[in-house]
Structures are given as structure tokens and as C-alpha cells.
Amino acid sequence: MGESSRITGQDSLRADARRNRQRILSAARLVFAEHGIDAPMTTVARRAGVGVATLYRRFPTRDALVRAAFAHQLDTCARALTEALAEPDPWQGFQQLVETVCELQREERGFPAAFVAAFPDSTREYARVRQQAEQDFLTLVRRAQAAGALRADFHPSDFAVALLSHCGLVTALPGDRAASRRLVAYLLQSFRVEAAHGALPAPSALSLRSLPLAPYGSQGQRSSGA
Amino acid sequence: MGESSRITGQDSLRADARRNRQRILSAARLVFAEHGIDAPMTTVARRAGVGVATLYRRFPTRDALVRAAFAHQLDTCARALTEALAEPDPWQGFQQLVETVCELQREERGFPAAFVAAFPDSTREYARVRQQAEQDFLTLVRRAQAAGALRADFHPSDFAVALLSHCGLVTALPGDRAASRRLVAYLLQSFRVEAAHGALPAPSALSLRSLPLAPYGSQGQRSSGA
DNA sequence: TCGCAAGTGGACGAGATCGTCCATTTGACC
DNA sequence: GGTCAAATGGACGATCTCGTCCACTTGCGA
Structure with a gap:
């Protein structure tokens, strides 16, 4: 845990950003499970209750999101x-x-x-x-x-x-x-x-x-x- | 051979149509092998040297094409x-x-x-x-x-x-x-x-x-x- | 309390693919 | 050769997804 946060630098995120990051990951797991990992990024964002921009800022590529989610x-x-x-x-x-x-x-x-x-x-x-x-x-x-x-x-x-x-x-x-x-x-x-x-x-x-x-x-x- | 043509009714096709059908199938095999079965229909059509309409007429769905190709x-x-x-x-x-x-x-x-x-x-x-x-x-x-x-x-x-x-x-x-x-x-x-x-x-x-x-x-x- | 950098949302333009429509061509039969 | 239904091509409108941009908001340290 401490290990991975050091690597990803998520510690330095502002509180709200860190919260959103988690929401996105939960949403991604749900959406990926339901529609496969090719599901539109927008769907993940909506499910997480954030804008696409937020999603893209945290995870520049779909791949990054998939990796993080799992x-x-x-x-x-x-x-x-x-x-x-x-x-x-x-x-x-x-x-x-x-x-x-x-x-x-x-x-x-x-x-x-x-x-x-x-x-x-x-x-x-x-x-x-x-x-x-x-x-x-x-x-x-x-x-x-x-x-x-x-x-x-x-x-x-x-x-x-x-x-x-x-x-x-x-x-x-x-x-x-x-x-x-x-x-x-x-x-x-x-x-x-x-x-x-x-x-x-x-x-x-x-x-x-x-x-x-x-x-x-x-x-x-x-x-x-x- | 005789068996399948009876089933698909390809015998009743006009000569040019039958020829095109074969071209499409060859092209589909090539394209699918190269880009996977999700390759755009347009690509298959272009490769076969026919219009998309011809492709869609013979194989109304991608699925039908895939089946026929293999x-x-x-x-x-x-x-x-x-x-x-x-x-x-x-x-x-x-x-x-x-x-x-x-x-x-x-x-x-x-x-x-x-x-x-x-x-x-x-x-x-x-x-x-x-x-x-x-x-x-x-x-x-x-x-x-x-x-x-x-x-x-x-x-x-x-x-x-x-x-x-x-x-x-x-x-x-x-x-x-x-x-x-x-x-x-x-x-x-x-x-x-x-x-x-x-x-x-x-x-x-x-x-x-x-x-x-x-x-x-x-x-x-x-x-x-x- | 205040200031500002970090964070945010959603509109938007670009690009891709789909499947249809229709004017035109062509093969087959007489 | 003539006729006509079958066959054709590609333009087109609809839909979808991507990833960026920017005006606005907010957490947090001073």
C-alpha cells in the first residue's frame, strides 16, 4: 500500500482529488466487469460521478486505468x-x-x-x-x-x-x-x-x-x- | 461444396455476383487475419474491390461474413x-x-x-x-x-x-x-x-x-x- | 479570512464506422 | 440486339468515441 502510493504519487494529491481517484477506480471495476475493458471512458466517468477531464487527468490512457483498476x-x-x-x-x-x-x-x-x-x-x-x-x-x-x-x-x-x-x-x-x-x-x-x-x-x-x-x-x- | 451451396443458395446468384462473393470471402480472410475480425467492413470491401453495398447485400452482418469466411x-x-x-x-x-x-x-x-x-x-x-x-x-x-x-x-x-x-x-x-x-x-x-x-x-x-x-x-x- | 494553485466538468471538434439509399451498370434470357 | 431484373458503387446521414480546452470552483496553507 505505502509502496504503491509512493510509486504513483497519489499521496501528494489534494484530498478531493484523492477521493475522486478512488471513485474512478471503483467505477472502472464495475463498468469493466459489466461491459468489458473496452467500455467508453465516458461511461466510467459518469458512473464515478466525475467529468471526463478528471478521468483523463488521472489516467491518461485507458490502459493506465485498466492497470490501476486491477x-x-x-x-x-x-x-x-x-x-x-x-x-x-x-x-x-x-x-x-x-x-x-x-x-x-x-x-x-x-x-x-x-x-x-x-x-x-x-x-x-x-x-x-x-x-x-x-x-x-x-x-x-x-x-x-x-x-x-x-x-x-x-x-x-x-x-x-x-x-x-x-x-x-x-x-x-x-x-x-x-x-x-x-x-x-x-x-x-x-x-x-x-x-x-x-x-x-x-x-x-x-x-x-x-x-x-x-x-x-x-x-x-x-x-x-x- | 454442393451441400453448402444448396444451403446458402449461392447457385442462384448471377455469375458476376458469385465471383464477387468469392472475392469478398478471400479478402475477408486476409483482412481478418491481419487486423482481427473487428476490422472495418469498408476495409474488407476495398480489399475485395467491391463497394460496401455489395458486401452488405451478401453478408448482412459482420457475423455472417466471419462465419462464411471460415x-x-x-x-x-x-x-x-x-x-x-x-x-x-x-x-x-x-x-x-x-x-x-x-x-x-x-x-x-x-x-x-x-x-x-x-x-x-x-x-x-x-x-x-x-x-x-x-x-x-x-x-x-x-x-x-x-x-x-x-x-x-x-x-x-x-x-x-x-x-x-x-x-x-x-x-x-x-x-x-x-x-x-x-x-x-x-x-x-x-x-x-x-x-x-x-x-x-x-x-x-x-x-x-x-x-x-x-x-x-x-x-x-x-x-x-x- | 484570503489568495492561488490544484482540481473540475462538460462542451466541442476531429475522426472512425455503420448501414442505407438510389442512380447507374451489367449479365442472362428471349 | 433488346429487355429487365439483378447487381453494383460510393456518397451520405447517423452514431459513437476520443481527448482537449477553458472558464469556473475549491481545498489548503499563510
Whole structure:
């Protein structure tokens, strides 16, 4: 909390401005959940009870708004990683991590879209936090493999593959919790040593670094305009 | 071919009109692949070298155009099902079916989006063909289970879950073939008896009938306007 | 209490897309 | 060759969204 406000500078806002900022974020979550992240900015502004100008001043681009609106969920992802590492049984930790993130994608309408939208980005400011997250995740994977639970040919990028495909599923079928849970169960089972059955094709070149697992703070202005 | 033209009535078109229709479809495939299925209709028309009016006359809605443009791919899906049934080893057949459909999603840019777009629909005219497809797929599943290859708790709706999630993945990462192949491999392995490891959560209520596995012919006018 | 910088709202012009309308052209059949 | 219904193209009005600009308001420190 203190962390993100330091990053976004929301502390230095005047009281009324800070209040409006929060209103906008709440409204954005509602509107995005209801109409998708492509909903008109005007709708968000109206719902928040502010003018468009105010909205644009706080969040110059739709992207910035989306990121800020779902910063909390992203923080939860990061927290899940920490907790996973703390778990004594590494497979338990791994499983919980996958389930927590997928549950977020399943339950918070709008978040999945935000998740993929945020995906290819690797904003400068968070590079370090992300690198840390990547490192932690790697540790988790190694441990789970050493414990003989996670299959040896599991590649870190497979985590991204799992999350993105699950994301796609819940986007295609919002509300179908059973489908989401099924997919997660299948994936988790296929990651176990017992499921290993012949060689897998080569892993993706996807970098985990680009996964939005690290806390976003909010705002998240793009460093590169283009 | 003869089948679909009978359905869409394209035989009764004047020669020039029929030619234009084909041009439009080619252009649509190109444009959709390049800019996504939300590309402006005008762009498609220009690319096809026809006026917008012509485009709108043939395909009253963007949806109709999308369906028609990817009808061939959908036919391939249907054919894959037939071939899967013909395969002596039912697991081989099952595996091939999944791989063929996923390959289509992977290789034909634009098709995945069309696939999910088409998904929730169950147009009257194709009800019978679909029901047949569903029946065939069920047979395939039963056989593969009886052969002791496909896990007993596999539910037909899991096929839809697999396809939709894969679809989401390739949409999020167009061009990352490795990721797509990995997911398919994991899913297939998790469908094997060997992977069964504890109970799965309840299957989705998704009906296979709504999966666009059956041939579309083209055009595919909505029966219900609303 | 006062002054002013920070904050605000909503009108507005630019740009994009939609789908229709109609005057004109063209293919098919006699 | 002639006739006519089918087919065509592109202009056009309607609608929507964006992001900016500016006159007005307000919180807060002195």
C-alpha cells in the first residue's frame, strides 16, 4: 500500500482529488466487469460521478486505468507467490499458486481481459520486482521437481501457458465456473510426474518476466509512448 | 461444396455476383487475419474491390461474413471427426481430432476469434448436422475409454473446454506455436488414464452441440434477429 | 479570512464506422 | 440486339468515441 502510493504519487494529491481517484477506480471495476475493458471512458466517468477531464487527468490512457483498476488483483497474485514459497510442501505451494491466480481470473469479471492486456508489457519501474518474482517462481518449481511431484520436463514458461489459456477460457465462458475448475484440475494433473508420458514438444520462448505477477502499484504509465 | 451451396443458395446468384462473393470471402480472410475480425467492413470491401453495398447485400452482418469466411476451416473440423472415427485405434483418433482442430486454430490467424464468436450459436439449419457430430464424438469417446486409453471421468464437455482454452491461448499469443503445441500435449496427457489422480471437479454444463464442429456451409444467417 | 494553485466538468471538434439509399451498370434470357 | 431484373458503387446521414480546452470552483496553507 505505502509502496504503491509512493510509486504513483497519489499521496501528494489534494484530498478531493484523492477521493475522486478512488471513485474512478471503483467505477472502472464495475463498468469493466459489466461491459468489458473496452467500455467508453465516458461511461466510467459518469458512473464515478466525475467529468471526463478528471478521468483523463488521472489516467491518461485507458490502459493506465485498466492497470490501476486491477492493481489489487495483481498484488494478490504476487502475494500468492510468496505464500506458495512459504508452504512446506512445494507441490502444495505450486498447486495453490495456480489455483489462486486462476480463481482470480474466474471470479473477477474483467480481470482476465486486463491480465492479457497487461501481459506483453514490462514497464521499467517494476523490472526489479518482476525479476524477483521470476526468481521466486523458479525456486518454487525447482523445489517441487526435487520433491518428485512436479514433472522434470515442466518449463517455467508452461506456467504462463496455463494462465493464458485459462484466461482465454473464462473470457469465452464468463460465469462457467465448472469449466474453469475442470481445466485447472486437468492442467495440474498433467503437471504431475505421474502424467509424464512421452516427450513434450519444445517449450515456448515466453519469458515469465513478462507475466504480470508482480505488484503493479497503480497507474503504470507506459514508459514508451509508441 | 454442393451441400453448402444448396444451403446458402449461392447457385442462384448471377455469375458476376458469385465471383464477387468469392472475392469478398478471400479478402475477408486476409483482412481478418491481419487486423482481427473487428476490422472495418469498408476495409474488407476495398480489399475485395467491391463497394460496401455489395458486401452488405451478401453478408448482412459482420457475423455472417466471419462465419462464411471460415466455413472451410469448420468443414475441416467436421472432416477430422469423421477421420477420427475411421481410425482403428480410438485413442489415436481422439488425439488426431484434438490436434487437427488445434492446429487449425494455431495456423489460421483469425480463425480462433471466429471460433469463439461462432461458439454460443446453434443455428436451426445445422441442428441436425451438429447433433450427428455430437453423436459421433460421443462414440469416439466411449471407444477410447473402453480401450483403456482415455480416462473414465473424461466428460464430452471437456473437449469444448480444451478447445476454448487453446483458442484463448493462441489468441493471446498469435505466432507462438511452441506454446500452443505444449498446451495441446499437456491436455492430451492429462486426458489419459495414467494421469488420473484424484477426483475431478464436476464437469461443465457446456453442450457439445454448441461447438462449431459441424460444417457451416456459408452465410449462416441468424434465425433469431434479436 | 484570503489568495492561488490544484482540481473540475462538460462542451466541442476531429475522426472512425455503420448501414442505407438510389442512380447507374451489367449479365442472362428471349 | 433488346429487355429487365439483378447487381453494383460510393456518397451520405447517423452514431459513437476520443481527448482537449477553458472558464469556473475549491481545498489548503499563510
